[in-house]
Amino acid sequence: MKKNLLKILVLSTWALFAQAQNLIPVYLDDTQLIEARVEDALARMILEEKIAMIHAQSKFSSPGVSRLGIPELWMTDGPHGIRPEVLWDEWDQAGWTNDSCIAFPALSCLSSSWDKNLALLYGRSIGEEARYRNKTVLLGPGVNLYRSPLNGRNFEYMGEDPYLASQMVVPYVKGVQQNGVAACVKHYALNNQETDRHGVNVVVSDRALYEIYLPAFKAAVQEGEAWAIMGAYGKYKGQQCCHNEYLLKDILRDEWDFDGVVISDWGGVHQTEQAIFNGLDLEYGTWTDGLTMGKTNAYDAYYLAAPYYKMIKEGKVGTKELDEKVRNILRLSFRTAMNRNKPYGSFGTDKHAKASREIAEGGIVLLKNDNDLLPISLKSNTRIAVIGENAIKMMTVGGGSSSLKVKYEISPLEGIKNRVGDAVEVVYARGYVGDAESDYNGVKSGQDLHDNRTAEELLKEAIEVAKKADVVIFIGGLNKSKHQDCEGSDRLTLDLPYNQNNIITELAKVNKKLVFINISGNAVAMPFVKKVPAIVQGWYLGSETGNALASVLMGDVNPSGKLSFTFPVTIEDNSAEAIGEFGLEGEVHYKEDIFVGYRYNDKEKIKALFPFGHGLSYTTxxxxxxxxxxxxxxxxxxxxxxxxxxxxxxxxxxxxxxxxxxxxxxxxxxxxxxxxxxxxxxxxxxxxxxxxxxxxxxxxxxxxxxxxxxxxxxxxxxxxxxxxxxxxxxxxxxxxxx
Structure with missing residues (x-):
């Protein structure tokens, strides 16, 4: 596009004049017409309007130019559903009654479907929901590589392999953008831990960068033609990724020819001059003294606001970089908010619920199935024991920015009961108490999970229920609490929390027909693996969680998911953990280089608990x-x-x-x-x-x-x-x- 810019400018100037005068029909293609409109709008803007356009005006919006009819841009968190509305200047819920969405499965589930058609369906469906809510940019998908199973944010990403992530992200992006909504691929780049996420500096070879950590971003840009990309919080080569010269200019713009908008992660900008010159276009969520004090027009204190304006007025910097930023934002606006041909979208529909369930069923992985315990054979007198907190706990609330207010969520217990009907007895026991809280960022699940019984009392009840059952389904794993699968904190151990290892071991002693369903977005240790005949990786499956799990357990759907990352036997079997370079503050050296995931297992001849790509079926x-x-x-x-x-x-x-x-x-x-x-x-x-x-x-x-x-x-x-x-x-x- 850059090579043809002069030609486009000449043609577009004449085309706009001719079109305005009704002299001749215009024969420019869509790209040329957009470039013509960009240049025309840019030429009409004054300095103050340009400065205003490149930073936020609220938590999730940035201004247009009302004088010229250029609308605001509105962002929404994904990538698993459309975030509920918050107040203009606060994180508190706005209290809308019509912003309850359909929750789609976590991207760790989508990538484990290994199904590009489902990725397209996912993108198209969530894009329709974003479009209906009049959002300009969906802040997703995430494609940071799975370097360690302790990364709290792995559940939002697409696994450990760059080729798999590259193949799955492209249709997702295309599906979203078919709705006139920009997909904002994140977090570019090297966002592989949550510890010290704003300050950690990653040291990695160019080879590992290009072979492992960049391919999915490159595919999203060059094949998916993504219209936006979000910078990561951390540092690379000592510069913040949100204004990193090597990542944003040398690679993204010059090598990949990206013509979209670079958006900062919320609070990811730290310096005005680097933000001006190093490729950032749009600043969001910066924490200034003015903003935290609730000062009027605090957004004017952003690094790309008053400080930038002052430097221009004092002659310290020119407007070349400013015009380029505004061009990119205008181009985004013409592709999205000002695209007259975009569809209307739809929200919270049965069609989207069906899509969510199909994606969930496609990504569920059957890890182990000794003696063909699954699918469960149902008879009129069958007694099923369902045990575990995750059988009843809502998982769409929590985890960070992907937390959702959903129209509904079918729990695993509810889904199993719905599927088997009244003829089969289903008995539930809690087993353990993990996280009894029921709200996150003001979104309340409505659940009261508090239980005053002791761990011994809960275990005793679970054992008694298991003894009397024909089959036991233990539904445990992780949740979206701090130090589990959650933005802002990494896991502290590979082990299951809340003494689950002991509970599962005790259940296996009293009933040999035991199924363990691991609800998580991460690998977990399973020291009990030889004692449990059937194991299912259940992920965070969204609104249709229970129905999807029940359909696989009962054989209505033949499981076809394959792991998108390796399950190690112990944490030391993971390359980042083996070298001791994960979760450090200040600086992290990726000494394992290109040997991530199964590449490391092959190199060191380490057998996985469950290898990358593994997944069983009910057929052969x-x-x-x-x-x-x-x-x-x-x-x-x-x-x-x-x-x-x-x-x-x-x-x-x-x-x-x-x-x-x-x-x-x-x-x-x-x-x-x-x-x-x-x-x-x-x-x-x-x-x-x-x-x-x-x-x-x-x-x-x-x-x-x-x-x-x-x-x-x-x-x-x-x-x-x-x-x-x-x-x-x-x-x-x-x-x-x-």
Missing amino acids: FNYGKITADSNVMNVDGSITLNIPITNTGSRDGAEVVQLYVQDVKSTLVRPMKELKGFEKVFLKAGKTKVVSFTLTKEALSYFDDVKHEWIAESGKFTLYIGTSSEDIKQTFSFKLTK
């Missing part, structure tokens, strides 16, 4: 022999593999076929395998489908941080086809030639 699949169009690939060409997949079981189901690549001998050290392709294929019982993968040099390349370029070296490559990073079914070797 056979992987046929790989065929390829050649065993030699030219660096400028491609190679295509075909592999037949057969559903050999008695149930219809979906399988995720995963393709990993190994560079057998390379100049720089490389992982043993890297995910470079996947396909989710649905097969009726007994049916076969051929899955095809086409690879180009991009899939074979590594980033040389000395030459600062991607390199595909000639030589031998091995391709692995598997059901997880550890379960490889077929291999194929070929040579890459220059």
Whole structure:
């Protein structure tokens, strides 16, 4: 776009004049017309209007230019649902009665569906909800890589693999923006811990940056054509990420040619001069003395407000950077708020509830199923014991900025009862008391979870209930409280909280038909794993939580989710924890470099509790022999593999076929395998489908941080086809030639 700017300006100036005079029809494409309107509006604005446009005027809005008919911009937190309205200048709830949304599953669930169609459905549905509420920008999705299972915000992200996150973020972004709402991809970049999140400086090699931590952002920008991006809180190369020259100018603008708006995270701006020159466009949530004191027009004290204006008036800086910021904001406005062709959207609909449930069912992962305990066989006299606080606790409230006020939320217990009906007896026992609070940021769940019984009394009740049941379903895991899955704090341990390990162990002693459902957005330790025959990863599933879980437990839906991150046996099996460089204050060194997640497990020959890509089914699949169009690939060409997949079981189901690549001998050290392709294929019982993968040099390349370029070296490559990073079914070797 930058290369054609002069041409666009000339054409657009003439086009606007001709259009205004009704002299000739205009034959500019949409991009050229938007650029024409941007330049026209910019030329009409005065300095004070430009300054006002580049910073907030309330908690979630920034001004337009009413004199010129340019509307305000309105932000809303996602990425799992549309945040309830707050007061203009405070975090307190505005008290609306019509802002209760549909909650969609956490992005950790979406990424574990490995289903790009569901990602598109997700984006389109949440975009419709944002559009109906007249929001300009949805603050999501999040694509920061899963570096440690102790990161409190992992549940908002898309897993540990850059390729998987890249493939899933693109349709999400496109789906949102089909509604004339901008997706704001966050948090750019290296936001991999919550400890000291405003001050921590990340030290990481350029190679790890480009191979691990940037690909999902790059895909969102170049393939998804995202209209906005949010800077991270922390620092990189000693500069805050919200005004970081290397990230925002050198990479985002110059290398990726991003033409959208860079928005600060709330309170992420720390300095006026860097904010002017280093690529930030729009400042939100800065904590100034004036603002905390409730001063009138406190937003004028923002770094890009009065201080910037004063520097311009005193001749210390020019207006070139200001005009570029305003151009980007105007371009966003013409794509969204001033787009006359955008749809109306819809909110809290049955259609969105159905979409939420479909996404939840697609992302639920069956981790273990000894003796085919699942699906549960229902008979008229079946007695089911449901145990655990997470069977009744609302999970849409809490966790930070993703906390929601929902139209409804079906609990797991309620969903199970709805599914089995009156003919099956369902008995509930609390088991433990975790977090009894029921509100967050003024959103009240309406639940009263306080329980004065002792831990011994609760355990005794649970054991008695379990003894008399045909099957026991323990629903536990984490919640969205501080030091669990929650913005602003990291986890303190990999272990389950509230003595759950002991409770599960005791239940296994009295009933061998025990199902553990882990509600979390993170991996947890499971020292009881050999004692529990069936384990399900349940995530935070949104409004339709209970219905989605029940449909999988009872076999109405065949589970097809696959883990988007590794479950380690112990915390020391995670690379960041092994090197002792996670959750530190001041500075964190990513010494594991590119060896994150399963890459580290392969390198150190560590067997996972449950590996990346793992997930079972109620049916079975056979992987046929790989065929390829050649065993030699030219660096400028491609190679295509075909592999037949057969559903050999008695149930219809979906399988995720995963393709990993190994560079057998390379100049720089490389992982043993890297995910470079996947396909989710649905097969009726007994049916076969051929899955095809086409690879180009991009899939074979590594980033040389000395030459600062991607390199595909000639030589031998091995391709692995598997059901997880550890379960490889077929291999194929070929040579890459220059």
